[in-house]
Amino acid sequence: MASILSTRNIIKTFGGLVAINDFSLEIPEGSISSVIGPNGAGKTTFFNCVTGFYKVDAGMILFNGAPIQNQRTDIVTRLGISRTYQNIRLFANMSAIENILVGQHPRLKTFWGEAIWKSKRFQEEEAVALEEARRLIKFVGLQGLGDQVARNLPYGAQRRLEIARALASQPKLLLLDEPTAGMNPNETGEMTHFIKHLRDELGITILLIEHDMRVVMGISDQVTVLDYGSKIAEGKPKDIQNNPRVIEAYLGRGAASGLKSGKAK
Amino acid sequence: MKTIDWKTAIRNGLVGGVIALYFSMIGMVEAFSGRNLIGDFFNMGHLLLFGGVLAAGILTARAHKEASVGINAFSSLVAGLAAGIPTTLLILLANNVELQSVFVSVNRTLLALLTFERGMSGLGLFFLATSLIALAGGLYDSLPGVYKRTLGLSLSVVVVVAVFSNIVTQIMTTLFGRPSVRLILDGDALKPLSAAVLFVVLTGIFILREQRRVKAEKLVASGAAAIESKRASLQRQVILFVGIGILLLIAPYVLGSFLSQVLFEVGRFVLLGLGLNIVVGYAGLLDLGYVAFFAFGAYTMGILTTTGPLNQGGGLFNFWLALPIVVLVSVFFGIMLGFPVLRMRGDYLAIVTLGFGEIIRILALSDWLRPIMGGAQGVLAIPSPVFFGIKLDSPEKMYYLVLAGALLVAFVSIRLRDSRLGRQWMAMREDEDVAEAMGINLVQTKLLAFAIGAGFSGLGGAIFAARLGNIFPHSFNLLISINALSLIIVGGLGSIPGVIVGAIALVGLPELLREFQEYRLLMYGILLIVMMLNRPEGFLPAEVFKRELHAEEAELPGAEA
Numbered sequence: 001m002a003s004i005l006s007t008r009n010i011i012k013t014f015g016g017l018v019a020i021n022d023f024s025l026e027i028p029e030g031s032i033s034s035v036i037g038p039n040g041a042g043k044t045t046f047f048n049c050v051t052g053f054y055k056v057d058a059g060m061i062l063f064n065g066a067p068i069q070n071q072r073t074d075i076v077t078r079l080g081i082s083r084t085y086q087n088i089r090l091f092a093n094m095s096a097i098e099n100i101l102v103g104q105h106p107r108l109k110t111f112w113g114e115a116i117w118k119s120k121r122f123q124e125e126e127a128v129a130l131e132e133a134r135r136l137i138k139f140v141g142l143q144g145l146g147d148q149v150a151r152n153l154p155y156g157a158q159r160r161l162e163i164a165r166a167l168a169s170q171p172k173l174l175l176l177d178e179p180t181a182g183m184n185p186n187e188t189g190e191m192t193h194f195i196k197h198l199r200d201e202l203g204i205t206i207l208l209i210e211h212d213m214r215v216v217m218g219i220s221d222q223v224t225v226l227d228y229g230s231k232i233a234e235g236k237p238k239d240i241q242n243n244p245r246v247i248e249a250y251l252g253r254g255a256a257s258g259l260k261s262g263k264a265k
Numbered sequence: 266m267k268t269i270d271w272k273t274a275i276r277n278g279l280v281g282g283v284i285a286l287y288f289s290m291i292g293m294v295e296a297f298s299g300r301n302l303i304g305d306f307f308n309m310g311h312l313l314l315f316g317g318v319l320a321a322g323i324l325t326a327r328a329h330k331e332a333s334v335g336i337n338a339f340s341s342l343v344a345g346l347a348a349g350i351p352t353t354l355l356i357l358l359a360n361n362v363e364l365q366s367v368f369v370s371v372n373r374t375l376l377a378l379l380t381f382e383r384g385m386s387g388l389g390l391f392f393l394a395t396s397l398i399a400l401a402g403g404l405y406d407s408l409p410g411v412y413k414r415t416l417g418l419s420l421s422v423v424v425v426v427a428v429f430s431n432i433v434t435q436i437m438t439t440l441f442g443r444p445s446v447r448l449i450l451d452g453d454a455l456k457p458l459s460a461a462v463l464f465v466v467l468t469g470i471f472i473l474r475e476q477r478r479v480k481a482e483k484l485v486a487s488g489a490a491a492i493e494s495k496r497a498s499l500q501r502q503v504i505l506f507v508g509i510g511i512l513l514l515i516a517p518y519v520l521g522s523f524l525s526q527v528l529f530e531v532g533r534f535v536l537l538g539l540g541l542n543i544v545v546g547y548a549g550l551l552d553l554g555y556v557a558f559f560a561f562g563a564y565t566m567g568i569l570t571t572t573g574p575l576n577q578g579g580g581l582f583n584f585w586l587a588l589p590i591v592v593l594v595s596v597f598f599g600i601m602l603g604f605p606v607l608r609m610r611g612d613y614l615a616i617v618t619l620g621f622g623e624i625i626r627i628l629a630l631s632d633w634l635r636p637i638m639g640g641a642q643g644v645l646a647i648p649s650p651v652f653f654g655i656k657l658d659s660p661e662k663m664y665y666l667v668l669a670g671a672l673l674v675a676f677v678s679i680r681l682r683d684s685r686l687g688r689q690w691m692a693m694r695e696d697e698d699v700a701e702a703m704g705i706n707l708v709q710t711k712l713l714a715f716a717i718g719a720g721f722s723g724l725g726g727a728i729f730a731a732r733l734g735n736i737f738p739h740s741f742n743l744l745i746s747i748n749a750l751s752l753i754i755v756g757g758l759g760s761i762p763g764v765i766v767g768a769i770a771l772v773g774l775p776e777l778l779r780e781f782q783e784y785r786l787l788m789y790g791i792l793l794i795v796m797m798l799n800r801p802e803g804f805l806p807a808e809v810f811k812r813e814l815h816a817e818e819a820e821l822p823g824a825e826a
Contacts, residue, residue, distance in 0.1 A: 051702060053698065053701075053702070072701075072706075073698075073701045073702050074701050074702075074703075074704045074705055074706050074707070077702060077703060077704035078704050082702075082703075083702060085699070089696055089698075089699045091691065091692050091695035091696060091699070091700075092695060093691075093695060094688075094691055094692070094695065098688060098691075101685075101688055102688050102689070102691075102692045102700070102703050102705075103703055105685065105688075105689065105703050105704045105705055106703075106704035108685050110685070112681075112684065112685060112686040112713065115680050115681055115683070115684030115685070115686060115687075116676075116677055116680045116681065118680065122684070126684070126685075165703070169703070169704055
């Protein structure tokens with residue numbers, strides 16, 4: 001399978017802190033891949049580098065074979081990468097539909113001034129965009145809530161709306177930053193199904209940061225483990241589960257050896 | 266509550282009394298007392314002096330929920346007595362100690378006013394007045410709902426008519442001739458009889474309307490009239506629009522020169538406010554140097570069209586030829602200011618733009634640019650625009666120009682707000698980083714906001730220059746920016762009707778109440794504080810703002826679905 005995203009030896013430092021250290025990664029097209037790691041491992045920093053929000057200090061990021069490192073965020077989005085945030089960042093005072101309309105921005109082509117005389121092209125484009133927004137609202141299961149102001153939506157709905165907004169630009173690669181954070185087991189299960197459904201239905205490659213191991217192990221084709229900015233393991237979920245370095249990173253050295261001896265018994 | 270709540274009553278009363286004391290000591294009561302409202306016994310000073318007391322009486326009675334009329338009346342009487350205390354202390358103190366060296370406004374005239382020109386025996390009268398007024402407030406609050414609403418409304422209307430009697434005078438003079446004015450007005454004040462007649466007639470009208478409303482509600486409740494009422498409301502909207510349109514068109518004929526000038530001022534600030542509304546209200550870029558673009562517009566128009574010593578165009582340009590150039594120049598400078606502040610947010614942006622506005626004013630004053638901009642002498646002899654042979658040289662005629670400008674700008678604002686660009690601006694206002702992650706080009710979006718806002722402001726400046734004929738650097742001080750910002754905040758950020766209401770309230774009303782002029786900024790301050798505390802989203806908020814700031818009241822329909 002061809003890689004849709006590949007990073008080659010990227011380094012990102014903040015002053016003396018090395019947030020990402022010589023990190024390389026290949027994301028196969030059409031896969032669901034996960035990046036896991038303890039708090040502060042550099043997962044979100046990695047997302048910020050991919051989307052161009054942070055400039056990398058060294059290394060390359062290739063999207064469909066073309067370098068995108070240090071591009072402006074809006075250009076990266078136009079190329080087909082879109083993301084959600086760990087702490088939901090919707091446009092809180094705009095309605096759900098409007099949030100999705102903003103998400104469709106890269107696809108709208110008419111000159112801004114045409115809105116003043118309401119050219120036919122403008123009206124058609126707006127009508128199509130609105131129809132698409134309604135469709136997306138339904139697709140993520142929020143029908144009837146489209147006119148609610150985003151901040152008034154319940155937590156789970158906000159997560160879904162954020163995904164709908166990210167989908168609105170019709171991305172080829174979707175970055176989800178902890179999509180199940182703060183959800184109960186029921187909601188987490190639904191979200192897991194939904195993510196799978198996204199890949200199967202729309203054929204979008206998905207890269208997610210996730211802490212819930214049941215989610216990670218349940219849907220990932222490939223798992224990458226980060227610790228202190230470095231990759232410490234990569235592979236199929238079940239390989240990762242038994243990797244001693246991963247256990248050590250999560251639970252500490254003593255726990256890792258304890259687990260091993262426990263297994264031996 | 267069955268018993269009287271002494272604490273609330275006394276506290277409310279004291280607050281009302283302190284308000285009266287405050288207005289007295291800053292000299293407003295004295296300044297306003299010369300302006301009679303009804304006959305020669307009720308003037309605007311009284312309004313300031315006893316307005317707070319009346320409110321104290323009403324609020325005290327309201328605090329005693331479901332109490333008997335007696336308790337309501339007694340508690341408000343207590344509040345009224347308490348309200349007399351602060352001012353009485355002032356009178357006693359002023360009679361024994363020389364206060365005027367510290368508090369300039371506490372003079373003989375004020376004391377005479379407060380004691381009803383009866384010396385110390387007037388003290389009792391003052392107490393009597395506060396108690397009676399608070400008692401009236403308390404009794405008023407005990408009235409049944411319908412009467413409370415209608416009486417309160419018609420009383421307010423009578424007072425408003427009396428306060429703005431100059432408008433009434435003007436309209437009646439135009440419509441019925443000068444003698445008709447003397448029938449109901451005595452100088453600036455309403456005659457007591459005409460005030461009483463007006464009050465009774467208004468009350469009658471309001472009660473009739475109330476009854477009809479109740480009947481209509483019953484019909485709607487029965488469901489029979491649902492479709493009919495929808496159609497009727499549409500009809501009413503059309504009638505309202507046509508009515509407002511006609512009023513706007515005939516306004517200068519009915520209102521005469523002075524009031525047309527006031528309308529012109531309001532229109533000028535509507536133009537400014539709508540431009541600033543795009544920058545601050547939609548795009549969320551706090552711009553305190555907005556007056557700079559107004560100055561660019563005015564100066565460009567002045568320099569291009571002047572027939573005075575600074576004449577550069579050789580009389581080549583008239584108003585209409587210069588207008589597009591003015592707008593383009595303003596847009597250009599809007600972009601020029603935009604570039605250096607692209608990376609700035611919030612407070613930093615505000616400070617830099619503040620500096621920018623001052624730089625422009627000082628440049629206009631400077632000797633360096635004197636050959637072009639005229640320095641302190643400004644640009645003189647800017648000709649009035651000529652529209653198909655009609656010279657627009659009076660406030661009545663210029664009013665149409667500013668009206669056309671405001672309508673155009675409002676139209677463009679609405680269209681842009683409901684488009685992709687409007688959504689870009691609002692997304693940027695909500696969260697700049699996320700907006701960029703949605704593929705929005707922040708540079709372009711910000712520059713467009715600055716450019717369009719500047720263009721609107723420049724248009725306002727051009728009309729301003731053509732109206733005045735002469736422009737000077739001091740016409741473009743920081744106060745203009747602050748005025749424009751205050752009016753969009755008071756009206757409601759991001760709301761176009763809000764800008765209009767804000768301009769009327771903050772620009773129109775002070776022009777009408779000439780007594781206010783000296784206290785204009787004080788009133789701004791009070792109004793802004795009260796607004797921020799009680800209605801932070803403004804008089805006529807944009808939909809989303811209202812939902813944001815009253816989120817605790819907002820329902821969550823289907824939230825659990």
